[in-house]
Amino acid sequence: MSRRGAGSFLTLDDLAKSRTLGSKTPGHPEVHHTVGVEMSTGPLGQGVASAVGMAMAARHESAVFTPGSSLLDHTTWVLAGDGCLQEGVSGEASSLAGTLGLDNLVLIWDDNAITIDSGTDETFSEDVRARYRAYGWRVLEIDTPTDLDALEATLREAAERTARPTLLALRTVIGAPSAKFGGTSAAHSGGFGADELALVKATLGFAPDAPLHDHVSRETLEHTREALTRGDRMHTAWEADLAAWGTREPEAATRWQAFRGGEVSTAALDTVKLGEPGDLIATRKTNGAVLRAFQTLLSGAARPISPAPPPWRSTATGSPPPTRPASSSASEFASTPWPRSSTASRCRAHGARSPRPTWCSVTTCARASASVP
Numbered sequence: 160m161s162r163r164g165a166g167s168f169l170t171l172d173d174l175a176k177s178r179t180l181g182s183k184t185p186g187h188p189e190v191h192h193t194v195g196v197e198m199s200t201g202p203l204g205q206g207v208a209s210a211v212g213m214a215m216a217a218r219h220e221s222a223v224f225t226p227g228s229s230l231l232d233h234t235t236w237v238l239a240g241d242g243c244l245q246e247g248v249s250g251e252a253s254s255l256a257g258t259l260g261l262d263n264l265v266l267i268w269d270d271n272a273i274t275i276d277s278g279t280d281e282t283f284s285e286d287v288r289a290r291y292r293a294y295g296w297r298v299l300e301i302d303t304p305t306d307l308d309a310l311e312a313t314l315r316e317a318a319e320r321t322a323r324p325t326l327l328a329l330r331t332v333i334g335a336p337s338a339k340f341g342g343t344s345a346a347h348s349g350g351f352g353a354d355e356l357a358l359v360k361a362t363l364g365f366a367p368d369a370p371l372h373d374h375v376s377r378e379t380l381e382h383t384r385e386a387l388t389r390g391d392r393m394h395t396a397w398e399a400d401l402a403a404w405g406t407r408e409p410e411a412a413t414r415w416q417a418f419r420g421g422e423v424s425t426a427a428l429d430t431v432k433l434g435e436p437g438d439l440i441a442t443r444k445t446n447g448a449v450l451r452a453f454q455t456l457l458s459g460a461a462r463p464i465s466p467a468p469p470p471w472r473s474t475a476t477g478s479p480p481p482t483r484p485a486s487s488s489a490s491e492f493a494s495t496p497w498p499r500s501s502t503a504s505r506c507r508a509h510g511a512r513s514p515r516p517t518w519c520s521v522t523t524c525a526r527a528s529a530s531v532p
């Protein structure tokens with residue numbers, strides 16, 4: 160786990176090499192290439208889908224290893240453009256996030272009404288806010304991103320847990336304050352050219368030929384370095400909490416370490432029964448048996464998270480058809496944070512009523528319970 164975020168390992172010189180071959184700041188960040196980058200990006204929309212997966216994983220991890228505690232709890236923040244929200248994959252994942260009530264997920268949408276080829280009026284005129292509300296998300300707005308106090312206040316509001324994921328629509332102007340490129344698709348990539356760059360620098364109060372280093376004031380530098388120090392302090396405090404948890408709950412902590420380290424026992428796979436040649440079995444069902452084994456294997460749970468599926472047998476042999484597992488116990492449910500039914504309106508683990516099928520971890524359950532009038 161990297162101690163600091165991606166940006167803190169990069170220098171101004173790395174920034175100056177942005178979008179050049181071999182640099183640490185390629186146009187599409189690559190995992191294992193730049194320290195702190197945890198996934199490769201490039202295909203529009205995949206980042207949103209990956210972020211939903213990260214938020215689900217965080218919720219799962221928290222529910223399985225530290226139920227009722229905020230030790231492993233954290234918020235996943237996503238920066239997405241119009242192009243990301245145009246893609247079907249982001250819509251599908253966002254729909255799931257709404258269904259699961261992932262309130263540990265904040266998607267900041269760079270609502271600049273421009274894509275690489277044109278204004279969004281030509282290609283993307285839908286009401287994104289209404290769509291996300293329909294998914295079950297909360298929608299927040301920032302109309303003036305240059306108002307830093309308002310920006311901070313809204314970001315803090317976005318981080319509040321409300322039983323829903325949050326879409327934060329941030330109205331921006333691409334390429335500002337360039338008179339030539341600002342607000343146009345030409346600002347998407349390719350650079351402004353030396354003449355326009357000099358004009359932009361002058362507009363921002365710098366000498367037209369000022370090198371990049373001169374653009375960062377001492378005050379900005381100190382403020383940024385203080386953020387690093389603050390982050391280190393917070394991380395050290397968290398590590399102390401983690402160590403205290405390890406002393407209190409050594410079994411769970413050891414299991415968590417193995418889970419984080421990718422150490423998994425493949426024993427569950429040996430129990431998968433796929434039937435015999437000639438059996439009449441739908442691949443949907445055999446695939447289901449394999450996936451269930453993987454679910455146990457990858458969940459980090461202390462024991463199988465659902466009763467072993469009955470051996471799949473051909474109904475032609477007279478054996479009964481496969482049945483659903485019996486309803487789960489509370490602890491099993493906490494280890495299996497997937498809604499069991501699309502119509503569920505009650506947390507089966509704790510009986511809390513919920514306005515929609517709830518992401519069933521112990522932590523959200525408490526929130527769902529609190530939200531019931």
Ligand SMILES: Cc1ncc(C[n+]2csc(CCOP(=O)(O)OP(=O)(O)O)c2C)c(N)n1
Pocket residue numbers: 201202203204239240241242243246269271273274275276333347
């Ligand atoms: C799936 C996919 N299709 C097409 C592209 C090519 N592409 C790169 S950026 C972009 C438009 C991005 O627009 P937006 O997200 O609004 O970014 P902005 O121009 O506002 O910075 C396109 C179509 C891509 N990266 N991925």
Ligand SMILES: [Mg+2]
Pocket residue numbers: 240241242269270271272273274
């Ligand atoms: Mg855009």
